[in-house]
Amino acid sequence: MPLLLFALAQGQGQFVPFTGGSVGQETLPATPLIYAAYAVVWLVLLFYVFTLWRKLGKVERELTDVAARVRTGK
Amino acid sequence: MMNRLVPILLIAAAVVFGYAPFLIRDSPAEDTMGVVFKIFYFHVSSALTMMLSAVVCAIASAAYLRRRSRTADHVALAAAELAVVFGAIVLITGPLWARKSWGFWWVWDARVTSTLVMWMMFSSYLLLRKYAGVGSETLSAAVGVFAGVMSPLVYKSVDIWRTQHPTTNVLPSLPPGMRGVWLWCLVGFLLLYVALMALRTRLAASQAALDDLHLALED
Amino acid sequence: MTRTLQAAWTIARKDLRIEARSRELVYTTLFFAVACLLVFAFAFVRERPIDNAAAGILWVALAFSGTLALGRTFERERQGETLRALLLAPVERGAVYLGKLIALLLLMAAVEMVVVPIVGLLFSAPLLRAPALLAGLLALGTVGFAAIGTLFAAMLVRASSRDVLLPILLYPMTAPLLIAGVQGTAAIFADEPNLVLAQNWLAMLLFFDAVVITVALWVFGAVMTE
Numbered sequence: 202m203p204l205l206l207f208a209l210a211q212g213q214g215q216f217v218p219f220t221g222g223s224v225g226q227e228t229l230p231a232t233p234l235i236y237a238a239y240a241v242v243w244l245v246l247l248f249y250v251f252t253l254w255r256k257l258g259k260v261e262r263e264l265t266d267v268a269a270r271v272r273t274g275k
Numbered sequence: 276m277m278n279r280l281v282p283i284l285l286i287a288a289a290v291v292f293g294y295a296p297f298l299i300r301d302s303p304a305e306d307t308m309g310v311v312f313k314i315f316y317f318h319v320s321s322a323l324t325m326m327l328s329a330v331v332c333a334i335a336s337a338a339y340l341r342r343r344s345r346t347a348d349h350v351a352l353a354a355a356e357l358a359v360v361f362g363a364i365v366l367i368t369g370p371l372w373a374r375k376s377w378g379f380w381w382v383w384d385a386r387v388t389s390t391l392v393m394w395m396m397f398s399s400y401l402l403l404r405k406y407a408g409v410g411s412e413t414l415s416a417a418v419g420v421f422a423g424v425m426s427p428l429v430y431k432s433v434d435i436w437r438t439q440h441p442t443t444n445v446l447p448s449l450p451p452g453m454r455g456v457w458l459w460c461l462v463g464f465l466l467l468y469v470a471l472m473a474l475r476t477r478l479a480a481s482q483a484a485l486d487d488l489h490l491a492l493e494d
Numbered sequence: 495m496t497r498t499l500q501a502a503w504t505i506a507r508k509d510l511r512i513e514a515r516s517r518e519l520v521y522t523t524l525f526f527a528v529a530c531l532l533v534f535a536f537a538f539v540r541e542r543p544i545d546n547a548a549a550g551i552l553w554v555a556l557a558f559s560g561t562l563a564l565g566r567t568f569e570r571e572r573q574g575e576t577l578r579a580l581l582l583a584p585v586e587r588g589a590v591y592l593g594k595l596i597a598l599l600l601l602m603a604a605v606e607m608v609v610v611p612i613v614g615l616l617f618s619a620p621l622l623r624a625p626a627l628l629a630g631l632l633a634l635g636t637v638g639f640a641a642i643g644t645l646f647a648a649m650l651v652r653a654s655s656r657d658v659l660l661p662i663l664l665y666p667m668t669a670p671l672l673i674a675g676v677q678g679t680a681a682i683f684a685d686e687p688n689l690v691l692a693q694n695w696l697a698m699l700l701f702f703d704a705v706v707i708t709v710a711l712w713v714f715g716a717v718m719t720e
Contacts, residue, residue, distance in 0.1 A: 238314045238371045242364050249360050253474050260481045267488045340716035395666040402662060407653035414649045417713045424709050425667055428702055432670040436677050
């Protein structure tokens, strides 16, 4: 470590191994991220449509039930 | 009429969405950002849909305040909920894109910040609706109107604030090869939006009718 | 128009008279603001306060204490059921709104006259660098914040969960005002001050206030019809 510091203080006199930095971004694979993003969109939308459909069915069934009860009650 | 239209809209949306991945896969990679740019097609379409829903909510809320129309109230509620749903999609896909192309998850620029603030405004609309008790329709209508009015002001103020500092993100203008793909995805989102609005409004109306019937039964 | 303003002033005077007797709101809001400043000191002071933290600290403390003051002025109305009485009075709806707004603004002015010097003291902020500009930013920012706040607090008077719903609604909605206030103040306090920028933010605040008050007056009238 002290040797490295010494070398840095001197400027590049010899080969200094590369230690990452901003180039590390390129090693982040892009394709999984895209699949993840699209998966999120699909899942959210499908989940929402599904819950909406179920809730609608439930409320409409209850609506016909209660409406029938009101009619027979009258 | 709407009831018959909804399944047609949903099927059309499904077709558009179903074909989209192939179009997106075959679309050209963008120059500076590469493949990760392809999130753009759904990300921007979601953002535009969210803003459309925000406008619908604001107008419906104003209509409700003026005429106390129950339909206006149902539409406003549906629009607020969809603004939150599509806003959530934008706010999740955005950081996934940003992390790859700029190296960090979040940036406080005008577009991102105002999207977040808008999402919070409409979420507060829903919270108000759910927890404020009696009379929450009128209260949330006031929030809807204000959300519509304040949103452009939020964008403007953040824009001026953040242009004092250099930003690293520049949304590239769309090269012609990609425009067709983007329009295809946008159409899919809009079809889905109309279908969802119809369904959600109908749910709100049915729920209200059910509550009325329950009250009538109690008498 | 003048009748409305006169009615508004009468309503405001009622609140001020009540307040003058007990001074409850002023003292407690003030001490709450100072307590906030204490917490911010724990958060933002290293060997010295973080660079230019004073502007943000000031505005957040005012936003928090303003929200609290809003809740408690309308809590008074709720307990006495006086809001309904006010709305039944033969005055324009707008007069009720403006009256409550004026009373709140005077309360906040009293709070700010103490809090601002304390912030200058605790966080080394150059208050006297552009006092008129600073006062203008504070005044206009407070007006806008209070304008939205008065509307929402009045709306929530009979709602459940109103304590937490008020800040949930208020903070996103007042974002432009807070941004303008903080940025304008920060431009004055910065090591290299930019007074022209601060003046621009002042102008923006004026525009925001005009929009907010106009919309709030209309919405108040439309909401409070029951």
